[in-house]
Each structure stands twice: as structure tokens, then as C-alpha cells.
Amino acid sequence: xxxxxxxxxxxxxxxxxxxxxxxxxxxxxxLLADPxxxxxxxxxxxxxxxxxxxxxxxxxxxxxxxxxxRRPILLWAAGAAAAAVIAIAVAxxxxxxxxxxxxxxxxxxxxxxxxxxxxxxxxxxxxxxxxKITLHVSGLPRLDNGRFYExxxxxxxxxxxxxxxxxxxxxxxxxxxxxxTEFPTLTVTRQRANxxxxxxxxxxxxxxxxxxx
Amino acid sequence: xxxxxxxxxxxxxxxxxxxxVRALYREYGRLVFAVAYKVLGDRGLAEEATQQAFxxxxxxxxxxxxxxxxxxxxxxxxxxxxxxxxxxxxxxxHSALDDADPAAxxxxxxxxxxxxxxxxxxxxxxxxxxxxxxADLVKLQHMEGLTHSQIAxxxxxxxxxxxxxxxxxxxxxxxxxxxxxxxxxxxPQPPIGTGGQR
Numbered sequence: 001x002x003x004x005x006x007x008x009x010x011x012x013x014x015x016x017x018x019x020x021x022x023x024x025x026x027x028x029x030x031l032l033a034d035p036x037x038x039x040x041x042x043x044x045x046x047x048x049x050x051x052x053x054x055x056x057x058x059x060x061x062x063x064x065x066x067x068x069x070r071r072p073i074l075l076w077a078a079g080a081a082a083a084a085v086i087a088i089a090v091a092x093x094x095x096x097x098x099x100x101x102x103x104x105x106x107x108x109x110x111x112x113x114x115x116x117x118x119x120x121x122x123x124x125x126x127x128x129x130x131x132k133i134t135l136h137v138s139g140l141p142r143l144d145n146g147r148f149y150e151x152x153x154x155x156x157x158x159x160x161x162x163x164x165x166x167x168x169x170x171x172x173x174x175x176x177x178x179x180x181t182e183f184p185t186l187t188v189t190r191q192r193a194n195x196x197x198x199x200x201x202x203x204x205x206x207x208x209x210x211x212x213x
Numbered sequence: 214x215x216x217x218x219x220x221x222x223x224x225x226x227x228x229x230x231x232x233x234v235r236a237l238y239r240e241y242g243r244l245v246f247a248v249a250y251k252v253l254g255d256r257g258l259a260e261e262a263t264q265q266a267f268x269x270x271x272x273x274x275x276x277x278x279x280x281x282x283x284x285x286x287x288x289x290x291x292x293x294x295x296x297x298x299x300x301x302x303x304x305x306x307h308s309a310l311d312d313a314d315p316a317a318x319x320x321x322x323x324x325x326x327x328x329x330x331x332x333x334x335x336x337x338x339x340x341x342x343x344x345x346x347x348a349d350l351v352k353l354q355h356m357e358g359l360t361h362s363q364i365a366x367x368x369x370x371x372x373x374x375x376x377x378x379x380x381x382x383x384x385x386x387x388x389x390x391x392x393x394x395x396x397x398x399x400x401p402q403p404p405i406g407t408g409g410q411r
């Protein structure tokens with residue numbers, strides 16, 4: 001098979017190559033016809049990836065540094081200890097009601113390909129009862145007649161915890177029993193009231209929580 | 214077709230540097246997405262897998278050996294991330310058949326092998342090397358199955374231009390994808406199973 005034959009066969013000339021020799025190029029032709037080769041990701045995915053890694057880096061410290069020397073390990077441990085002290089202090093502050101500012105996280109939510117015009121902003125505030133989520137959503141059409149939106153917090157192992165349901169855009173209050181430190185991804189899915197409590201997987205909004213105070 | 218990531222960029226990526234993350238996403242993001250879409254057959258899930266793949270690559274980056282190619286290592290991670298989501302969705306599929314997308318065949322079939330994933334990675338990488346005009350033409354010809362005449366009508370250009378552009382595009386693809394047909398200048402095989410074990 002000459003290069004010219006290969007080019008011609010790849011370009012669609014079935015007669016250019018003996019069928020016995022064509023198999024090696026058929027895989028390439030099949031891939032060129034595969035939508036996976038042509039589908040484009042959402043342009044916002046780059047920002048989502050950057051935000052996800054930045055958030056993980058802030059909460060975990062640089063992976064590379066942990067491996068190379070002992071010093072970053074000690075610093076990391078010292079940082080973790082300091083964080084624990086701060087967390088205890090915050091918890092005591094909240095529990096005693098002495099006016100210490102509550103721990104809060106914020107989430108900028110972006111619409112997925114299912115709802116590219118949607119967006120949202122959430123604030124997660126720690127209280128004695130749990131995490132209060134104040135969510136403002138725009139761009140989501142109303143769902144009713146057994147259909148609704150459901151919000152979830154997700155951890156890195158993809159464990160989902162439901163935090164509330166709603167019908168349309170606007171100001172919404174949700175509650176979570178798990179902390180955004182461990183479940184940092186906030187998602188919103190479209191659901192049906194069909195007895196299935198699991199996520200439909202039809203995500204319309206996604207965002208990552210960042211500590212703000 | 215060897216694409217070696219700048220070791221400085223990879224090192225900065227490991228440190229979580231935002232510019233480095235963006236640089237590697239722009240270099241490899243669409244390739245990772247193509248692999249994920251190949252496994253999952255769903256755009257939203259493929260985007261989620263892409264996000265997870267980069268996060269997992271960052272977490273594993275301390276053990277990445279700079280002398281190795283970053284692309285095949287990342288392709289392995291991308292496939293694993295997509296398969297994890299494939300399995301998760303398969304667990305839920307039995308209870309949500311009424312919402313199932315018949316086009317999402319990736320959810321009801323076996324995921325592609327590492328060889329198939331790497332072929333997809335290479336083809337998508339080769340397509341990145343085409344000019345936008347050439348890529349549009351190849352897409353119309355192969356994915357939409359249009360003839361040269363139909364492409365000429367669609368793009369409002371002469372048939373002769375379609376033919377010459379098609380030849381140039383496929384000559385370039387044939388050259389870029391030579392290793393997929395067993396030529397002597399073949400790429401080394403991807404390090405199957407190494408990335409996800411890091």
C-alpha cells in the first residue's frame with residue numbers, strides 16, 4: 001500500500017486499497033466518524049478545572065512539596081494543627097454565642113450544557129443546627145408537576161448528600177448536615193418525583209465551595 | 214506525533230499554579246474530554262470526568278516522572294476517571310430507564326480499552342493540527358457522511374476546492390497518524406496502568 005493509496009482510502013476512496021489491507025485504516029476512519037472526536041466541552045470547563053484544583057490545593061497543600069522534603073510536611077502538620085485550633089475556637093465561639101463571626105463558604109455556580117444560561121451564587125454559613133445555604137439562582141425555568149430541582153453536596157469520592165429541593169430560579173434557603181470542607185462541590189440536578197431518591201445525573205449547575213471567613 | 218509537555222509547566226502544575234493548570238488544560242483539555250466522551254457518550258458526564266481527571270492528575274503529579282510523556286500518562290488517568298463515572302451511572306441506570314438517553318450508548322456497553330482510548334487521543338490530537346477549514350471539511354465528510362458535492366453546497370465553495378482541501382487534510386492526517394498503522398516511526402505505547410496507580 002503506497003502513501004497515496006492510504007491518503008485516498010482515508011479520504012473515502014474505497015477502491016484505493018485492497019480490502020485485506022484496509023483494516024488498519026478502518027479504525028482511524030471509524031474514529032473520524034465518531035462524535036467523541038468532534039464534540040466540544042463547555043468553554044467554562046477550563047475555569048471549573050482551575051477552580052477545582054485551586055480549591056484542592058488550598059485545602060490540601062501542594063502534593064509535590066509533601067513528597068520532596070520533610071520541611072513542608074512539618075509546615076503542613078503545623079498548619080493543620082493551627083487550623084484545628086482555629087476550628088475549635090470557631091466552634092466554641094459559635095456555641096457560646098459570643099459574637100465570633102461564623103465560618104462561611106461561598107460558591108459561584110455555573111450552568112452546564114443542560115442549562116448554559118443558568119448561574120448562581122451560594123453562601124454556606126455554619127450554625128449549631130448545620131450549614132445554612134443561601135442560594136440565589138437565575139436562568140433556570142420552572143419545574144413542577146412532579147419535576148423539581150435538587151441541590152447536592154459532593155465529596156471527592158463522589159458521595160452525594162441531598163441538601164434540598166426547589167422549583168425555579170430565585171432566592172432559596174437550603175440546609176446541609178455535612179461540611180463544605182469535606183463535601184466541597186455544590187451541584188443542582190433536575191429530578192422527577194418517581195420514588196427514586198438518587199441523583200438523576202442531569203446536572204444543571206455546578207460550583208466549588210471556597211472559604212470566605 | 215510526540216507532544217512533550219514543558220517540564221517547568223508540569224512542575225508548576227504540581228504546585229497548583231493557576232497559569233500552569235490553564236496551560237495544560239489548553240494543551241490537553243480537549244483530548245481528555247474526547248477520551249471521556251468516548252467512554253461515556255454523554256457531554257455533561259464527559260465534562261465531569263475531565264474535571265476529575267485533571268484533579269486526579271494534580272493529586273498524582275508528585276509521582277510523575279518528567280522524562281516520561283505527560284500526554285499518555287494523562288490519557289490513562291482520563292480513562293480511569295471516565296470509567297469511574299461510567300460505573301457510577303451504571304449503578305443508577307436500572308432505576309432511571311425512563312430518563313435514559315438512547316444515544317448514550319457508552320452507559321450500556323463496555324468501556325473502550327486503553328489501546329482504543331489512546332487511538333482516540335491520537336486522532337483528536339491530529340485533528341488539532343488541522344486548520345479550522347480542514348477540520349470542518351473532515352468533520353462534514355466523516356461524521357456527517359457528506360459527499361464532496363454536498364460539502365461544496367454546505368460551505369458554498371467550489372467542488373474543486375473541497376477536493377484539494379480534502380486531499381491536504383487527509384495527507385496531513387495520514388502523516389500524523391502513521392504510528393497507528395504500524396510504521397517504523399511509531400510512538401512508544403502508552404504506559405498502560407501506570408498513571409492510575411500513582
